[in-house]
Amino acid sequence: MEAIHPQTIALIRKLESIAHLTPEETAALQRLPLHLKTVAADQDIVSEGDTASECCLIVAGFACRYNITAAGKRQILSFHISGDIADLQSLHLTVMDHSLGALIPCKLAFIQHDDLRALMRAHPRLGDLFWRDTLIDAAVFRQWVVNVGRRPALTRMAHLLCELLVRLRAVELVEDHAFDLPVTQADLADAMGLSNVHVNRVSQELRKLGLIAFQGKTLRVLDWEGLKTTGEFDPTYLHLAKKDAL
Amino acid sequence: MEAIHPQTIALIRKLESIAHLTPEETAALQRLPLHLKTVAADQDIVSEGDTASECCLIVAGFACRYNITAAGKRQILSFHISGDIADLQSLHLTVMDHSLGALIPCKLAFIQHDDLRALMRAHPRLGDLFWRDTLIDAAVFRQWVVNVGRRPALTRMAHLLCELLVRLRAVELVEDHAFDLPVTQADLADAMGLSNVHVNRVSQELRKLGLIAFQGKTLRVLDWEGLKTTGEFDPTYLHLAKKDAL
DNA sequence: CGGTGATTTGACAATATTCAAATTCGGTGG
DNA sequence: CCACCGAATTTGAATATTGTCAAATCACCG
Numbered sequence A, B: 001m002e003a004i005h006p007q008t009i010a011l012i013r014k015l016e017s018i019a020h021l022t023p024e025e026t027a028a029l030q031r032l033p034l035h036l037k038t039v040a041a042d043q044d045i046v047s048e049g050d051t052a053s054e055c056c057l058i059v060a061g062f063a064c065r066y067n068i069t070a071a072g073k074r075q076i077l078s079f080h081i082s083g084d085i086a087d088l089q090s091l092h093l094t095v096m097d098h099s100l101g102a103l104i105p106c107k108l109a110f111i112q113h114d115d116l117r118a119l120m121r122a123h124p125r126l127g128d129l130f131w132r133d134t135l136i137d138a139a140v141f142r143q144w145v146v147n148v149g150r151r152p153a154l155t156r157m158a159h160l161l162c163e164l165l166v167r168l169r170a171v172e173l174v175e176d177h178a179f180d181l182p183v184t185q186a187d188l189a190d191a192m193g194l195s196n197v198h199v200n201r202v203s204q205e206l207r208k209l210g211l212i213a214f215q216g217k218t219l220r221v222l223d224w225e226g227l228k229t230t231g232e233f234d235p236t237y238l239h240l241a242k243k244d245a246l
Numbered sequence C: 001c002g003g004t005g006a007t008t009t010g011a012c013a014a015t016a017t018t019c020a021a022a023t024t025c026g027g028t029g030g
Numbered sequence D: 001c002c003a004c005c006g007a008a009t010t011t012g013a014a015t016a017t018t019g020t021c022a023a024a025t026c027a028c029c030g
Helices: A006-018 A023-030 A111-121 A124-150 A155-170 A185-192 A196-208 A222-230 B009-018 B025-030 B113-122 B124-150 B153-170 B185-192 B194-209 B224-230
Strands: A037-039 A044-045 A054-060 A063-068 A074-080 A099-101 A106-112 A179-182 A210-213 A220-221 B035-039 B045-046 B056-059 B063-068 B074-080 B098-100 B108-112 B179-180 B212-215 B218-221
Touching: A006 A023, A006 A054, A006 A111, A006 A124, A023 A111, A023 A124, A037 A111, A054 A111, A063 A185, A074 A124, A074 A185, A074 B124, A099 B035, A106 A111, A106 B185, A111 A124, A124 A155, A124 B074, A124 B124, A155 A179, A155 A185, A155 A196, A155 A220, A155 A222, A196 A210, B009 B025, B009 B056, B009 B124, B025 B113, B025 B185, B056 B113, B056 B185, B074 B124, B074 B185, B098 B212, B108 B113, B113 B124, B124 B153, B153 B179, B153 B185, B153 B194, B153 B218, B153 B224
Parallel strands: none
Antiparallel strands: A037 A106, A044 A099, A054 A106, A063 A074, A063 A099, A179 A220, A210 A220, B035 B108, B045 B098, B056 B108, B063 B074, B063 B098, B179 B218, B212 B218
């Protein structure tokens, strides 16, 4: 009998945010064999060009996928939080076309592709759910294309913060409209396709508008409706199952 | 016995570009029930907010997925060509978070979700292949984030043209480094997050550099190596099975 | 406290946008 | 076959947004 892994709690919470799980499915997820690991801040978890035979579940921390252009500029492609399998696509695209890096120290749990495949064979609905998860991933990429391509800097930043709040709330990491945002303005700049200087100015403006406030590394949303309006934010693209309090 | 549908040739060619198909799989694809339809230029095929129960195979033409921002600006998210199932994601994300529109008159073949599900049940490898296809879709979105977020306009346009050439060549729509590009500069602008005026200037520069030439609506790549270099183009992210002549 | 990294500020430059008008292209009808 | 029409492309000038560089201040951690 395999052990029950407490690290899967985050994963189960995440999957429950996008679909319903049966007790059998939950139990099967809890029995997934895991290889635990911690990585320091600014370390690559998987690098562009690598051939993957396992997927990386973020148990705790804050990670991102990114690419470096020929000109040496970094573009962050997505942020990943507790419960995310950040490189689920490696199941069918074994060579990495981007890197996965830790933005702060992270607790990780690696799952062998073979174990995932066995799980999906035994529980086809979980297979569909994992597929759905990668499709939501893609929906987020699409919104980022819109954000970076067509929204001015202030709107862009508001939108990104809205997305983070909703995603973090889905896995119960938001309390009273406040959450940990343990990244630098330079990281945010690389996510939004802006310079760090400009992010700083836009961040100040969001604060002057009374929409947000920083208390150290925790971000408090002071005016959720205002932030959503400023960010033109519509959470449909996150395809959450529980649509409460959006 | 179901009929064999010639419209599936494009789909089969496309799928063969990203994986190998067995004769049985090919035969099963050819028997897929199709609803044929044609749409005029600038018509929506599926609109944001719609609930989908079928997927749209592009048999011929040129389509795009797009979003309109609150400020009324359009961001094109992807271009779709012969052989693409442009909204395969609707299989697991039934409400559309973006629209699918025809850029020129298109021949379409709609496939019911139920028929696709039956096909995948009978041929699990095809299920994996469709999943893989949506993952490549996501990989393209990621590259577009990089393109729009971190590459200057000239590089951005070169990269987009490289991508189109490689994708079109994979379905045998490129002859002698030339292909049909039946879209306006305004369409390209909306794909790259630029203004139409700037696209015009950048297009002129690519021509002055001797990298490309237009003959009406057909684009001829005069210097493929140069265009790849200018566009910082690495086709890995397209995850093609046949890597010849990249 | 001291030092390192993050944030903030200011001045200036570069890139891209907007607006408006001119030109070219492609198709259509006389 | 040519004239004409609307759409697409091209051009120019002025403007806006964002980037770059450099320095100053702030904040956290040992």
